[in-house]
Amino acid sequence: MKTAVVGFPRIGKDRELKFATEKYFRSEIGESDLYNVANTWKHFNITSQKEAGIDFISSNDFSFYDNVLDTAVLFNVIPKRYKALGLSNLDTYFSMARGYQGDKGNVKALAMKKWFNTNYHYIVPEIEDDTKIELVGTKLFDEYDAAKASGIETKPVVVGPFTFLKLARYIGEKKAEDFVDDLTEEYVKLIKKLDDRLTHWLQIDEPYLVMDLTFEDKALFKRIYDKITAASGGVRLLLQTYFGDVRDIYDQLIQYDFDGIGLDFVEGKKTLDLVETFGFPKNKYLFAGVVNGKNIWRNNYENSLEIIEKLKSKTNAKIVISTSCSLLHVPYTLESETDLPEEYKKHFSFALEKLSEIKELSVLADGDGNSDILERNKSLFTGRINSVDEAVKERVANIKESDYRRVPDFDKRAAAQSECLNLPLFPTTTIGSFPQTEDVRRTRQLFRKGKVAKEEYVEFNKNKIADCIKLQEEIGLDVLVHGEYERNDMVEYFGEHLEGYLFTKKAWVQSYGTRCVKPPVIWGDVSRKSPITVEWAKFASSCTDKPVKGMLTGPVTIFNWSFPREDISVKESMLQIALAIRDEVLDLEANGIGIIQIDEAALREKLPLRKSDWYKEYLDFAIPAFRLVASGVKETTQIHTHMCYSEFTDIIPAIDAMDADVITFEASRSDLQILDSLKENHFRTAVGPGVYDIHSPRIPSVDEIVAGVDKMLKRVDDNKLWINPDCGLKTRGETETKASLINLVKAANELRDKYCS
Template sequence: MSTSIIGFPRIGENRELKRATEKYWKKEIDQNELLKISDDLKEKNWQIQKDAKLGLISAGDFSFFDNVLDAATLLNITPKRYADLGLNQLDEYFAQARGYQDDNHSVKALPMKKWYNTNYHYIVPEIDDDTEIKLVETRFFDDVKKAAAKHSNVKASLIGPFTILKLSRYVGKKSAEDFIEPIVEAYKEIFSRLNEIDIKWLQIDEPSLVFDLSADDKKLFDDLYTRILAIPHDFKINLQTYFGDVRDIYEDLVKLPFDGIGLDFLEGKQTADLIAKHGFDDNKVLFAGVVNGKNIWRNEYKKTIELLKSLPVKNIVISTSCSLLHVPYTVDNETDLDPELKQHLAFAYQKLDELHDLDEIFFNGNTELLDTNEALFKNVNHPKDPAVTKRIADLSDADYTRLPSRAERETIQKDEFHLPDLPTTTIGSFPQTKDVRKNRSLYKHHEIDKNQYDQFNKDKIKRIIEWQEEAGFDVLVHGEYERNDMVEYFGENLAGFAFTKKAWVQSYGTRAVKPPIIWGDVSRKNPITVAASTYAQSLTDKPVKGMLTGPVTIFNWSFPREDIPAKESVTQIALAIQDEVLDLEKHGIKIIQIDEAALREKLPLRKSDWYKEYLDWAIPAFKLVHSKVQPTTQIHTHMCYSEFNDIIKAIDNMDADVISFEASRSDLSIIDKLKANNFETEVGPGVYDIHSPRVPSQSEIYNVISDILAKLHESKVWINPDCGLKTRGESESFASLKNFIAAVQQKRGELG
């Protein structure tokens, strides 16, 4: 038992789970068919790990939507409004993730947030004073039992109780401490059921230990695990952490009777020093996270072996830094990639091979594998562009400063656009229906020419511009029909990026993305959005927003280079997007939205590192993009599904003119923070959740607008959905937006 992983991707190499789940939602297949497909995927995952000769095979890491929701559901943390729907267990689970609507019910989904510093999203559990924590689910045990029936070295994995309690939203007077005893009682039953299954280890994931921990946090953890570890069990327990180090609680961890502790040696900057300073119990196993679970570059074996040899630890299992959920399945599917690049890539399957190689080198002294890897790392040739290097060297403080001040610009822009109070717009994309995807596929496979492809998109743009005008929107968008993905589309028009065919990574639920690979120096090859934006603007007298993806989001939603600092890479991208902004402005586009949906994503988990390691270059990168535009040009930005409350001032410092936030799932909690911090930027808090298929009523949206205006003056408020509509269907989107406009008109009537 010398190798292990924390978790494995579950959407399927060809997105089989996505397709099956969405068919189930549409009632095209029944639950038995969905369960059969999921069982096949689980078995394939277990067999892949066995074939790679992993010391332990992970079970329990599969999910139909999200592992946090799985763990909450297992413990009966299900709000009453979902239980009252009278659905079967699986449909009740999906209702929490997506919302639910029928003739008699309309229930919003639970909030969704970013999973630590990744592009994965988790469903936020909700605990109220009546929540009765107890064991109610069986799927976890069914999965583990199936794995153990076929494989002899199974490790079950489960999101731990400390992390569940820390990530949950509390509605009522009770707090996390009030639920310690019922959780311990639930774990007694969990252990009892696992004792009946032949597993070697239980991996309990506690990534929340890598945050800054207070004395109360540490007491909560100790109170939970002092009791849980005293429960009789026939398996060993590994306390697994990832995404950082556990400096605030390391000394306590090593004293508790865990059989193993999993630590991240890549993002855990102090992990090795903690072990060197405080030691590691010879009776425990260190699950050493040394293979990167978040990026796709090959592991440099020499450095990894040197690290492992430096550790004063007797028992080591070589592992991944986090779950392989965050990387694609296999490089083998990428037949069109440049071999020069491809040889340096490792996706999930290849990372299993790397674990085997490191095992052979570290434990068995295989020098041939080490020599081959060392030769590879002597031949890494990232494409360089001297012009890009010079452009960055020539930057000065003035390049990051927009004049005049935002307050002056606000007056200028109100005179320029003459928009009503509560101006309405959408975030950008409209539904990408089957015919849109088919048109893209036909062009990609050379079955239609460029003129035919472009004409189809023009017809779509014309239709959606007319629809928005008829519906009554104030600021229009062109719909983004030409775009496959908000990052991939831009990367395809920038030098320095490489693209994959099947390298899908789960973002949330059934939503998967193909992150581009930043391989060389970045610059703009040609205009990207000018043609579509100017065509849309030619169709209407109302302003049409130019729609761009910001540099930080492009970087954070790509697989980044590791040979240069993140700041340098982001600055390269910022200059490329600046070229596009100025081109749009030159062609008459007066409102430009630069989305930074992923701004918070790479924010260090520890507050002490926020500015010097991230915000001190991420915020200026955004400012660099728009600093040269005219005062009459209005700059918007958009952010979604993250916790922004504690970086409000940094966001205001981006110096945008308007910012839209996801707010509907989080019950507008961000509004209080905006007000408390005297937020100067005009804001568009999302008034309804587009990630749910349910159609909000006019009265529901009206009430949300009323709640916003109870705290913010109407002169500072824009009205918009909480995100783009790309993944939704047209019928539900159009119905929602009609209710949306009616609610705004009702409120405007009241305001006079």
């Protein structure tokens, strides 16, 4: 039985691409040096798959920043403001991703959003009315040619035209229907160029097919693929889907002239039912995604083989064993986890290990496998050590409905908080973290290695906190933060102080561009050992007379940004975390912290892709989990939360139901689109839409911030508006951070003069 991988990680085992790209941004290396690093990892990826016995190996799954952005550049979907900079092709590409501020001009980055239900972020293509869609890029062909020159035939991968048009943002009067024919024609040209190279397969990714599809969506898809499939020539077309099932279009999809269709049997709840009900053509390849591309637990061979056997019995299709989605969402390899005990490590599988799983499944499915392989695999699922805590389970079972409700109601709390805090109109603050400078990272690393004593480490961080408080007072911010110098990551840090978690050394996963995260692993039942942030918050508060926010990560985000358990429900796991963070909230309040921010940056992330599943399968327990965390505080304690880089407009009522007092969120890249939804839904919570983009090195001007806030005030009452950046400042430099915050405060003062007079 043949084997395939949808896509592979590209950051390198030790984040080599990340570090090289950041050196390029700092002008420490040139373009050729950056390409040399990239080429090394492209070659490693395809040769690793070849050596593992994978038959269908992807190329063009590599990216310097994002594959959707790559597709935009491939087809000349580059807004005029970026072309006008006159930069090199590579720097134009990076200006779209990060913005640009220099002697060539000053432009913001394109919008950035979450990639379906993952923690990966994609750059939103922007199509202007006069955009000339044209196949101008060569990256896809260059990477295919390079692989072929090394003796490896690959299937080039490209984001499909349907998904591209559905995700794009249209600037002007025209919509997707106005560009569909031009874009389709350029995809036909792409296929022709591959045909000239005698390319065997092209993988066209269409993940948008797992969404709720309208009649118009299906008509758009048909309009595109009637032309593309008719023009495939000698290139076989693989239509690849992932992150769910394609129930709205499956019966039509199998009628199209694709040579292969990739289906997700992990997250696709109805995928197997669809195949059993409607069948699958015997003349096509069925790429069966049975190996989870998003989680790190070993594959249960019995379950996967059961699916494969059902497919064999129900169809005469040529079955290919594949990943459920790209392995971009898991770390490179377990080989780097030298400190993880074997009794834990044997349960995990990262990208390289999943290649072996795919190959073993193919052998077992053919009936040629060693029975010992199957028995060893079975033994992994008979129980795990140290995973059950009866006290935690009992505490969850004893949660009462009243534990989810905060009293008094919102309006009474708002009045009490206003009197207690006495903040000015348009209060200014930041989201939490300040720049993690080299000395911060180095000292933390030395402390972890035992080369810096705990007392010395605590003193170092207290000095950083004191300096951070002093800087914020000098700048003139109203509500201060301690800077989070003690934290390596907003989720991993809390996981390290909770029972039930495991941690890795080098299990890095790309979140966006050069930003990588190392998600902790939820191994067992979760509880809090002891206070986590209280001493840091108390010290910061002692350094100033201004209010200092206690900074926590919420239960939904901690869960969503961890590798979750698969042996208990999402709801139970999330409630365990919520109770642990609730304990921390109450301890902060008891120690005099009157403003507590509980970040839920990832609230939207695991929202089911189909609206019919939103509440029963997620919001009905995710929103109460947040309320459980905050429900025990006094009316004068102000609860903040923060969300970023997701589309929240369609779940505004659920966000309001979180019953927070202030919500800050990303708005700088999305032109404040969420504010219209807030107004339409009579949103009661005070809001802080981000006034500048922290994922870009640009420094916003005072006029730019004032103009943005003026737009906000058309949708939000002035007494409910906070002024803040759109996310934490951890990844930014000190100079740009200080300059940006100075301008933010100047803008707030101008606005107070303007609206208070």
